[in-house]
Amino acid sequence: MPMSPATTGPDYPVQPVHPDSGAVPTRPSPGVQPDAGMLVSYSPVAMAQRAAGIRKRLDRTTIMGVISLLITGAFYFFIRPEPSSAFFWLLIASAVYTVTNIIVKFVQLKRARKATAQVPLGPAFQIDDDGLVASTVPEGERIGWDRITSIAGLDKLFSPGPRLEVRWDQDRSWSVPIIVLDAPPSSIDSALRAFSLGRFGLDLSSVDDIW
Secondary structure, eight states, rough: OOOOOOOOOOOOOOOOOOOOOOOOOOOOOSSSSTTEEEEEEOOOOHHHHHHHHHHHHHHHHHHHHHHHHHHHHHHHHOOOOOTHHHHHHHHHHHHHHHHHHHHHHHHHHHHHHHHTTOOOOEHHHHEEEEEEOOOOOSSOOOEETTEEEEEEEOOOOSTOOEEEEETTTEEEEEEGGGGBBSSHHHHHHHHHHTTTTSSSSOOHHHHOOOO
């Protein structure tokens, strides 16, 4: 096999891909080598950028949270509302919301950092005239265009997010988080349409947000 094996995720059901009804391309788009195909590798860059963004939001949330808690404490200390009053429970709700928001951001940061550390090295899959070569475990597998039933995005709410899933032979599938790939979905879609001669593209209709 022209690719090294790599760790992959579990199988998930997806909707079938409907081939593009427009003009059928005859050669790959610019930037894709016709003979060697398009090689898509794993990359931790986008995942690390997400973690850095979450860290910045956590810092801002923590600063604003501390200020909010100080104001809430001042209101309670000077006004001394009765536990039966609506204002007392408003202060409690404000404090709980602030602390919860900080905890949520902290958990998101931990998950993002863990996902970044778990990104494998090496190729994820290759697209060429004959089909795909996926880095399935224990060794890479060649999957011809005639065996593939769908190539689509699978929406996942938690880190690392939506996955690209390939299904073939009716009951087999392989998936990889889109954010850990070194090629954007638009480039992957173009290569799929070009090399499959319009039979397949990357269907992201069920995905709300890639990043």
